[in-house]
Amino acid sequence: MSGSSCVFCDIVRGETPASLVYADDQVMAFMDIQPVNPGHLLVVPRIHAAYLADLDGGTGGHMFQVAMMLADAVRRSGVRCEGVNLFLADGHVAGQEIFHVHLHVIPRFEGDGFGFRFGPEYFRLPRRAMLDEVAVDIRQALEG
Numbered sequence: 001m002s003g004s005s006c007v008f009c010d011i012v013r014g015e016t017p018a019s020l021v022y023a024d025d026q027v028m029a030f031m032d033i034q035p036v037n038p039g040h041l042l043v044v045p046r047i048h049a050a051y052l053a054d055l056d057g058g059t060g061g062h063m064f065q066v067a068m069m070l071a072d073a074v075r076r077s078g079v080r081c082e083g084v085n086l087f088l089a090d091g092h093v094a095g096q097e098i099f100h101v102h103l104h105v106i107p108r109f110e111g112d113g114f115g116f117r118f119g120p121e122y123f124r125l126p127r128r129a130m131l132d133e134v135a136v137d138i139r140q141a142l143e144g
Helices: 009-010 057-076 128-143
Strands: 020-023 028-029 042-045 082-089 103-108
Touching: 009 028, 009 042, 028 057, 042 057, 057 082, 057 103, 082 128
Parallel strands: none
Antiparallel strands: 020 028, 028 042, 042 103, 082 103
């Protein structure tokens, strides 16, 4: 996808402004324009890929390496940061709104109001047999 249909592609090409924090030949990192907290960054690959599985392993791994480096930098900066969440929404039901894969680096602090909500079944631990069945399904998908 190219053109104005992807805001992150526009940022990568320099056609849309962004508050750049980091750039190399594979990824760019810039401030989120709708931050959860001050210092909220996005790490995006320079190539368009809608989903994480659309990236090659090297680029995907590099995104996470850059996010680790940025999380450390945020902690050492003047930004209020008592912890960091890395968050990647992969697909609409996971909360993805812009279909160009991107990794959020979110500074966190006590009482910031951000968090995950868990469904009613979260606190009911599954039987080991069910975990083993799901593990088999996933292993078979890896092999096939």
